[in-house]
Amino acid sequence: xxxxxxxxxxxxxxxxxxxxxxxxxxxxxxxxxxxxxxxxxxxxxxxxxxxxxxxxxxxxxxxxxxxxxxxxxxxxxxxxxxxxxxxxxxxxxxxxxxxxxxxxxxxxxxxxxxxxxxxxxxxxxxxxxxxxxxxxxxxxxxxxxxxxxxxxxxxxxxxxxxxxxxxxxxxxxxxxxxxxxxxxxxxxxxxxxxxxxxxxxxxxxxxxxxxxxxxxxxxxxxxxxxxxxxxxxxxxxxxxxxxxxxxxxxxxxxxxxxxxxxxxxxxxxxxxxxxxxxxxxxxxxxxxxxxxxxxxxxxxxxxxxxxxxxxxxxxxxxxxxxxxxxxxxxxxxxxxxxxxxxxxxxxxxxxxxxxxxxxxxxxxxxxxxxxxxxxxxxxxxxxxxxxxxxxxxxxxxxxxxxxxxxxxxxxxxxxxxxxxxxxxxxxxxxxxxxxxxxxxxxxxxxxxxxxxxxxxxxxxxxxxxxxxxxxxxxxxxxxxxxxxxxxxxxxxxxxxxxxxxxxxxxxxxxxxxxxxxxxxxxxxxxxxxxxxxxxxxxxxxxxxxxxxxxxxxxxxxxxxxxxxxxxxxxxx
Numbered sequence: 001x002x003x004x005x006x007x008x009x010x011x012x013x014x015x016x017x018x019x020x021x022x023x024x025x026x027x028x029x030x031x032x033x034x035x036x037x038x039x040x041x042x043x044x045x046x047x048x049x050x051x052x053x054x055x056x057x058x059x060x061x062x063x064x065x066x067x068x069x070x071x072x073x074x075x076x077x078x079x080x081x082x083x084x085x086x087x088x089x090x091x092x093x094x095x096x097x098x099x100x101x102x103x104x105x106x107x108x109x110x111x112x113x114x115x116x117x118x119x120x121x122x123x124x125x126x127x128x129x130x131x132x133x134x135x136x137x138x139x140x141x142x143x144x145x146x147x148x149x150x151x152x153x154x155x156x157x158x159x160x161x162x163x164x165x166x167x168x169x170x171x172x173x174x175x176x177x178x179x180x181x182x183x184x185x186x187x188x189x190x191x192x193x194x195x196x197x198x199x200x201x202x203x204x205x206x207x208x209x210x211x212x213x214x215x216x217x218x219x220x221x222x223x224x225x226x227x228x229x230x231x232x233x234x235x236x237x238x239x240x241x242x243x244x245x246x247x248x249x250x251x252x253x254x255x256x257x258x259x260x261x262x263x264x265x266x267x268x269x270x271x272x273x274x275x276x277x278x279x280x281x282x283x284x285x286x287x288x289x290x291x292x293x294x295x296x297x298x299x300x301x302x303x304x305x306x307x308x309x310x311x312x313x314x315x316x317x318x319x320x321x322x323x324x325x326x327x328x329x330x331x332x333x334x335x336x337x338x339x340x341x342x343x344x345x346x347x348x349x350x351x352x353x354x355x356x357x358x359x360x361x362x363x364x365x366x367x368x369x370x371x372x373x374x375x376x377x378x379x380x381x382x383x384x385x386x387x388x389x390x391x392x393x394x395x396x397x398x399x400x401x402x403x404x405x406x407x408x409x410x411x412x413x414x415x416x417x418x419x420x421x422x423x424x425x426x427x428x429x430x431x432x433x434x435x436x437x438x439x440x441x442x443x444x445x446x447x448x449x450x451x452x453x454x455x456x457x458x459x460x461x462x463x464x465x466x467x468x469x470x471x472x473x474x475x476x477x478x479x480x481x482x483x484x485x486x487x488x489x490x491x492x493x494x495x496x497x498x499x500x501x502x503x504x505x506x507x508x509x510x511x512x513x514x515x516x517x518x519x520x521x522x523x524x525x526x527x528x529x530x531x532x533x534x535x536x537x538x539x540x541x542x543x544x545x546x547x548x549x550x551x552x553x554x555x556x557x558x559x560x561x562x563x564x565x566x567x568x569x570x571x572x
Contacts (some may be wrong), residue, residue, distance in 0.1 A: 002068060002098065003375045004105045007057040008416035008504040010042020012440075015415055018059050022070035029088035037072060037085060046504075051200040052077050058105055060098045069098035073106055074201070075113065079192045082110045083201065084120035103150065104235065105376055110179040111237045112378075116189050118179050119197065121172035122147065122154070124161075130170040144173075148227075151234025152177035156226035159217035160194065164206055176225060180237035187221035194218065243281045243565055244372050246365040247272055248384040254358035256318065256350060262519055262552040263399040267385055271548070274558030279565060286364040287371065294363055297407045297434055299394045302343050306401055309336055310356035318350035345390075345397035345455065359386050359401040366404035366547050370411050373505055373543040379568055380545050381510075382408070387549040389428035389509045390455060398426065398454060405509040405547040406434045412545075413440050416504030419542075421494060422447065423533065424511025424549040425521040427459030427475065431509065437467035442474075442501045445509075446490045448522065449477035472501075480522050484529050487514065491536060498540065506542040512551025512560045519552050527556070527563035534567025544568075 010019045023038050041055060048054045053074040060069040071087040084106060089098050110118045124130040125141030144154075154173035161171040174194065176185060198211045252265040275281050294303055313319045313336070321340035340351065362384035369380035382404060389405055390398030405428070409418045420435070422428040422445040435441040450459040465473040474497050476490040498506070516524040525533075537544065546568075551557050566572065 002060045002062050002101070003371070004058060004060055004101055005374050005415070006109075006376065007045060007059060009045050012414055012416060014065065016042070018061070018065075018067050019057065021067035022057055022059050022072070025067065025070045025088050025090050026072060026086045029092075030086050048077060051203075053083075053200055056082070056106070056109065058102050060102055069102055071102050071106060075115075076193075076196050076200070079189060079196065080113060080115040081193050081196075082106065082113075082115055082118045083197060084118060099146070100149075103147075104237075107150065107177060107179045107237050108376065110177075111181075115179070116193065117181060117185060118152070118177040119193060120152075120175050120177075122175050123170060123172050147175060147177070149235055150177055153225040153227040155190070156224045157217075157220055158194075159214045162210075162214065162217075164210060173226075176223070184222035187218055187223060190218045190223040191215050243275070243279060243569060244369070244377050244380040245272070245275060245281045245283050246286050246368045246372075246380065246382050247283065248358070248362045248365050248382075249286070250358050250361040251385045253354040254352070254386060255354075256352065258318075258350075261348070263386060264552075264554075265385070266554055267551065267557060268383055270554060270558040271383055271561040274562040275565060278562035279569065279571075284368065284372070286361065287368045289364055289367045293367060293407055293411055294360075294402060297393065297403060297410050298391070302394055302396070303402075305339065305343055306351060306359070306396065307356045309340065309351045310353060312336060313351060313353050315353050318352045320347060320350045322347065343395055345392075345395050349397045349399055349401075351401075355386070355401060359388075362386060362388065362404050363402050363407055366408040366545070367411055369545040369547065370408040370505075370507070373412065373545050374415060376543075378543060379538070381565070382545065382547045384548050387511075388547070389422060389424060389431050389549050390426070391430040392433040393430075395430075398429075399550075400430065403430045403434060405507050405549070406431045408545055408547060409435070409441055409505075409507045412505040412507065417501065418442070418505045418507060419444065419498045419501055419503040420507045420509065421445075421498065421537070422509040422511075422549075423491070423514070424509055425513040425518065425523065426454050426511070426550065427477070428509050428549075429455045429458035432458060432463065432473055432475075435469065436465055436473065437469040439468045439472050442472050442498065442503065444474045444476070444494045444497055446476045446478065446487065446494055448482075449479060452480050452522075454520075478523075482523055484523075484525055487523065487525065487529075488532070488536075491533065495536060495540060503542065506537075506540060506544040508537060508544060508546045509549050510546045510564075511549040512557055512564075513549075513553075515551065515553055515556055515560050517553055517556075518550075520550065525560075527559050530560045530564040531567035531572060534564040535570065536567075538568045538570070 056073040058071050059067045069089040072085045074083050123140045152175050160174040195215045198206045321344040324341040365382040365384045369382040372380040388400045388403040390400040391403040409420050412418045419442040427447040435443050450456050461475050513521040514523045514525045
């Protein structure tokens with residue numbers, strides 16, 4: 001098993017290790033690359049340099065996060081295309097599935113940016129164009145065959161292979177991969193691309209007269225490729241615009257039947273069926289993640305209490321807290337209900353026999369959504385219950401037991417900065433508490449003012465973070481009867497702050513209890529408003545994991561969710 005991941009920066013510990021491993025692999029295969037192409041690479045990732053190119057590093061990681069293969073490429077802005085510099089596997093070659101997986105992901109990235117295609121160099125495989133040993137020529141032919149599987153072929157009939165100096169005896173082919181683009185590469189596009197490659201990548205080597213000569217040699221329109229007459233059908237570029245949905249398959253075992261308990265099992269199938277009808281979604285099974293991802297966010301004593309209390313509560317019964325021993329927390333009582341008051345912040349979030357397994361599987365769903373973001377998915381959606389954003393480091397409440405969104409965000413934070421946007425009607429006090437003193441995770445919440453809305457004690461606009469996290473928590477509380485216009489004014493402020501923070505990943509705590517007539521809210525958003533909200537969030541252009549929170553009006557829950565994700569995918 002392995003995953004493909006783009007290295008967003010070189011500053012987190014996980015990214016720094018992966019980048020060092022990638023450099024070691026690629027410099028082994030390409031000794032000349034180390035000094036020229038890896039200099040200051042961590043600082044250059046994710047941002048265009050003076051040459052208007054942006055480096056891209058992809059790695060294939062094994063089960064223990066060890067880097068097994070890597071590639072370095074550069075994105076060119078004008079014209080828009082990608083140039084593959086180096087691709088290598090730790091144990092040699094580019095086969096075994098790892099090289100192909102990396103190359104395919106780069107094709108997908110090229111298609112996503114709307115580029116004219118993917119360019120790279122490959123040495124000739126015949127003695128007429130390259131004076132090399134037979135073994136070297138055979139290896140070159142293997143590489144050409146490898147790339148031909150994807151529909152990448154040498155550009156024919158140009159002077160690109162013209163040696164720059166007299167000593168060059170094996171000039172490379174310039175290869176082109178359309179990455180699924182239906183329109184062939186035009187002469188003008190080819191000239192613009194090769195001019196950019198020679199001037200920006202090889203400006204130190206290629207004099208202006210050489211560049212002009214090669215550019216002028218692109219005479220065919222469209223550009224001609226040296227493909228065999230019976231070329232194999234190229235491997236397609238996998239569409240990445242679909243929504244990946246990870247639904248909690250164990251949510252339905254958790255059902256509190258007391259009157260007025262609106263967090264009901266019907267919520268998940270209503271949303272899932274609406275999405276199936278309205279959109280092309282890919283339903284993915286949740287992966288199993290160890291408890292260390294949970295205890296990295298929550299106090300282990302809280303986690304153990306929820307687990308044990310759930311197991312010890314008799315079937316058909318619920319444990320409700322009714323005493324809250326705030327004055328002597330060092331002497332917990334043995335009685336289960338009394339002990340619950342140590343950890344629960346309200347009287348309406350009971351624990352029953354199925355609370356722990358349902359909440360724990362919701363965590364697996366959220367972590368799977370986060371992992372898919374790491375692996376190149378643009379949008380993933382953890383369709384879960386019970387919700388999570390009220391669960392603090394040391395407390396649960398508000399129908400929430402474990403903070404799914406915060407656990408996902410913390411996991412992603414090992415690979416780059418993360419912003420958490422909470423659009424639930426109620427303030428995500430748990431998420432704020434967990435990241436209060438951290439500067440690598442920005443928490444932003446638009447919610448009903450705590451003067452009238454749960455949780456009542458948190459969510460004021462003067463709560464901005466503490467310690468290292470000062471300024472990295474933004475609350476935008478709104479009045480009880482806030483209009484859709486006032487809601488979107490707050491959303492614009494939230495997205496502006498997120499843009500300033502410049503995160504690598506976005507986690508959205510997604511509540512639909514902002515809808516008109518929701519039994520727990522007082523606002524008036526309708527389906528067109530949710531469509532607009534989804535489009536505004538997607539316009540951030542970030543890999544985004546959506547994690548379901550509230551939304552309790554069953555009549556409109558499905559249509560509102562479908563409208564939101566239509567907006568995310570650019571549809572009305």
